[in-house]
Amino acid sequence: MISRNLQIAVLLLIFAALCMGFYAVYLKHRAEELGGNEPLSEMAPPVSGRSGEADLWLADDSDGTVRERAVQVTLPAEPAMRAQQALHTLLAGYAEKGSTHPLPAGSDVRGVYLVDQTSAVVDFSRVLAEKHRSGIQAEQLTVFSIVQTLSTALPRITRVKFLVDGQERPTLAGHVDIEDWIDVAAVAQAVRALDAK
Amino acid sequence: MTTCGIHGGTLPLNSGRAPRTLAWMALLLVVVLSGLASGPSAEQRRLAIYSPSSSYTVDLLTEGGTDYAGIVDLLDPLGHLEATLAGNRLRIRFNNLSCEFQDGSREARVGSSRLDLATNFVVLNQHGYLPLASVPGLLARLTGQPAEWHATARRLFLGVQPVKPRVELQKNPSRLVLSFPGVVNPGLAVEHGLVRLTFLHEPVIAPGADSTYADPLIASLSVAETNGAAEFTIRLQAPAAARFTDSGHTIVIGAAVEQATAPPQRVRPETPPPSPDFESRPPVPGASHPRFMVVIDAAHGGDDAGDQITPKLAEKTVTLSLAHRLARELEQRGIPVTLIRTADVAIALDARANIANGSRASIYITLHASSLGRGTRIYTALLPASAAQTDRHAFAPWETAQSAWLDSSRPLAESLQRSLSTRSVETTLSAAPVAPLNHLTSAAVAVECAPSGDNPGQLASNRYQQAVAAALAEGVANLRERLEGTQ
Numbered sequence A: 001m002i003s004r005n006l007q008i009a010v011l012l013l014i015f016a017a018l019c020m021g022f023y024a025v026y027l028k029h030r031a032e033e034l035g036g037n038e039p040l041s042e043m044a045p046p047v048s049g050r051s052g053e054a055d056l057w058l059a060d061d062s063d064g065t066v067r068e069r070a071v072q073v074t075l076p077a078e079p080a081m082r083a084q085q086a087l088h089t090l091l092a093g094y095a096e097k098g099s100t101h102p103l104p105a106g107s108d109v110r111g112v113y114l115v116d117q118t119s120a121v122v123d124f125s126r127v128l129a130e131k132h133r134s135g136i137q138a139e140q141l142t143v144f145s146i147v148q149t150l151s152t153a154l155p156r157i158t159r160v161k162f163l164v165d166g167q168e169r170p171t172l173a174g175h176v177d178i179e180d181w182i183d184v185a186a187v188a189q190a191v192r193a194l195d196a197k
Numbered sequence B: 001m002t003t004c005g006i007h008g009g010t011l012p013l014n015s016g017r018a019p020r021t022l023a024w025m026a027l028l029l030v031v032v033l034s035g036l037a038s039g040p041s042a043e044q045r046r047l048a049i050y051s052p053s054s055s056y057t058v059d060l061l062t063e064g065g066t067d068y069a070g071i072v073d074l075l076d077p078l079g080h081l082e083a084t085l086a087g088n089r090l091r092i093r094f095n096n097l098s099c100e101f102q103d104g105s106r107e108a109r110v111g112s113s114r115l116d117l118a119t120n121f122v123v124l125n126q127h128g129y130l131p132l133a134s135v136p137g138l139l140a141r142l143t144g145q146p147a148e149w150h151a152t153a154r155r156l157f158l159g160v161q162p163v164k165p166r167v168e169l170q171k172n173p174s175r176l177v178l179s180f181p182g183v184v185n186p187g188l189a190v191e192h193g194l195v196r197l198t199f200l201h202e203p204v205i206a207p208g209a210d211s212t213y214a215d216p217l218i219a220s221l222s223v224a225e226t227n228g229a230a231e232f233t234i235r236l237q238a239p240a241a242a243r244f245t246d247s248g249h250t251i252v253i254g255a256a257v258e259q260a261t262a263p264p265q266r267v268r269p270e271t272p273p274p275s276p277d278f279e280s281r282p283p284v285p286g287a288s289h290p291r292f293m294v295v296i297d298a299a300h301g302g303d304d305a306g307d308q309i310t311p312k313l314a315e316k317t318v319t320l321s322l323a324h325r326l327a328r329e330l331e332q333r334g335i336p337v338t339l340i341r342t343a344d345v346a347i348a349l350d351a352r353a354n355i356a357n358g359s360r361a362s363i364y365i366t367l368h369a370s371s372l373g374r375g376t377r378i379y380t381a382l383l384p385a386s387a388a389q390t391d392r393h394a395f396a397p398w399e400t401a402q403s404a405w406l407d408s409s410r411p412l413a414e415s416l417q418r419s420l421s422t423r424s425v426e427t428t429l430s431a432a433p434v435a436p437l438n439h440l441t442s443a444a445v446a447v448e449c450a451p452s453g454d455n456p457g458q459l460a461s462n463r464y465q466q467a468v469a470a471a472l473a474e475g476v477a478n479l480r481e482r483l484e485g486t487q
Helices: A004-034 A079-094 A126-130 A136-153 A184-197 B017-037 B071-080 B132-143 B258-260 B315-332 B351-356 B398-423 B456-460 B462-486
Strands: A049-058 A064-073 A109-115 A120-124 A159-164 B046-052 B057-062 B065-069 B081-086 B089-094 B097-102 B107-110 B112-117 B121-124 B126-131 B149-150 B155-158 B168-169 B176-178 B187-191 B194-199 B218-226 B229-236 B240-245 B248-253 B294-299 B308-310 B336-337 B365-369 B374-382 B427-431 B443-449
Touching: A049 A079, A049 A136, A049 B112, A049 B176, A064 A184, A064 B017, A079 A109, A079 A120, A079 A136, A120 A126, A120 A136, A126 A159, A136 A159, A136 B121, A136 B443, A184 B427, B046 B071, B046 B132, B057 B071, B065 B071, B065 B132, B071 B081, B071 B089, B071 B126, B071 B132, B071 B315, B107 B132, B112 B132, B112 B187, B126 B132, B132 B149, B132 B155, B132 B176, B194 B240, B194 B374, B294 B315, B294 B351, B308 B315, B308 B456, B315 B336, B315 B365, B315 B456, B315 B462, B365 B462, B398 B427, B398 B443, B443 B462, B456 B462
Parallel strands: A120 A159, B046 B155, B294 B336, B294 B365, B365 B443, B374 B427
Antiparallel strands: A049 A064, A109 A120, B046 B057, B057 B065, B065 B126, B081 B089, B089 B097, B097 B107, B107 B112, B121 B126, B149 B155, B168 B176, B176 B248, B187 B194, B194 B229, B218 B229, B240 B248, B374 B443
16 A cells, blocks of 8 residues: 555656756757857956057958958057957957948957967857858958958968867858868968959 | 545555556656657658659658658759748649648649548648658659659659669679669768668669678678668678779778778768769760769758848758759750759768769869859869969878869859859859868869849849859850860
């Protein structure tokens, strides 16, 4: 004979286990949905240094070009930090309303690392790739703009590697290959060709 | 007898049933929790269709124990399709033949006659689904082709005969040779003690009864048709490897040591990619392997929709339709074609490059579409000058495999631009690291189509696609002689 209390307890346990299971699945989906919304404030470290001019290469969707423009920014003394600050300013500008090449809010650079002075590895926030518009031209202009800005800030680099959230990724948003190293000279030549169209 | 009351201390239960009830509850709990923990793990049920124009698979939807296939997925690769959903009625125009289906009805109209379906037609999330058992009858009627239906394996041979390979066990050294009348590209898995070949996109069936061999290397060959594929299982007595010869017409399973000393063969992707059509394109008369051949790659597919051009139009749909049109235009100009993607399936980027390289394409064109910008954009690979290579027969790194072919890719891009410009399609040329151009060992370009005005829906229009397809085909044809000379 099993007491009624025991039966009720077992039923309640089963019910609770089911509820917890469904709640766990719900939380997983919710976490996946919210995963890409990285707050910009967490990504942008405070920068100290003198104010100076940085050359940014700005993409323009209307004519498919990438052109240089000087802006006033706070420039740290260390070269990699200086390059990171230039990229941060570039991406922040793209996320603003009325941008010539809109990028999702929260797009930012997490770090710039120099390897043997000629190779730069740049780590971007996940939102840049996951919320980026899909298309060859849209992705090409983003990559060219970043590589040109970086190579202007770090003139000795010959190649650039993209990481997203610390990981390699086959393409930026389905089209442009960012798994392999990108050649700085080849990008500069392609940017000149775009401007000469 | 079990009774229950609202009031009272304990519930009087039949002492024999109570443990059983609790056991059922516990079992239910285990099943539900294990289901929640593991998630969907069952293999996707699919239907394979082999026709003269295309071979493709369709993922099935199972409702109430009945399999259904999406009507658009079924018909789109077979011809020109227009579908309109009005309320619970789906009207379809397929190659000038009208059909009408109604949600929840077993009656359909095909042309002027009635067709009885096996079970009710279903409309779900704006998509129409046909009961699987009615697929052979409907497709045979719409295409006018005879249909052979392998119901258990869910394989439909529509206007094509199932192909039996020739199997030969050779001695000294021991090797099993499977010869096919066309190029095959099966999934290949080598496990401990067996080799498994999975033919998903070729109408291959068993050559006969399963065979057992008294051989020091090969123990047996068995073939099973299942879930839209034919699976060849070769059991081994000793370590062995498989290689492809005769331009992909023959598979040889031999001793691992022997294979290692054999001439290098093309690298095959680990996962079985959907392969090009199996003999779906006419071969060049008098040539077993066409000297000049174009591989067309409709970008994206399956879960990868690409750019969402309009709320109802995905890039993957535009590229597939444009790829079929370009294939027709090229064939009309006598140029053999291989389509990498013929249905709404996902194919890895490296697998696309492997298929194109393995087929020894002269030209590779990957088609894209975008709502951004105006006109058509043609891209060649972006490679460092230091990777420049002229010897096409030398080993090259995968990342810069295209470098020896850039001097063919650029003239191809220019020829396509000239041809598009003569048809008043605004076109620009550029270099970009578009995946997977850097890995191609042929003249290779990416073409991205954007609308000429403010209407992105133009990309799906017949007129626009036909104009672009004809111009691209003309651009390829104009360059044929020059590229053949460099091969």
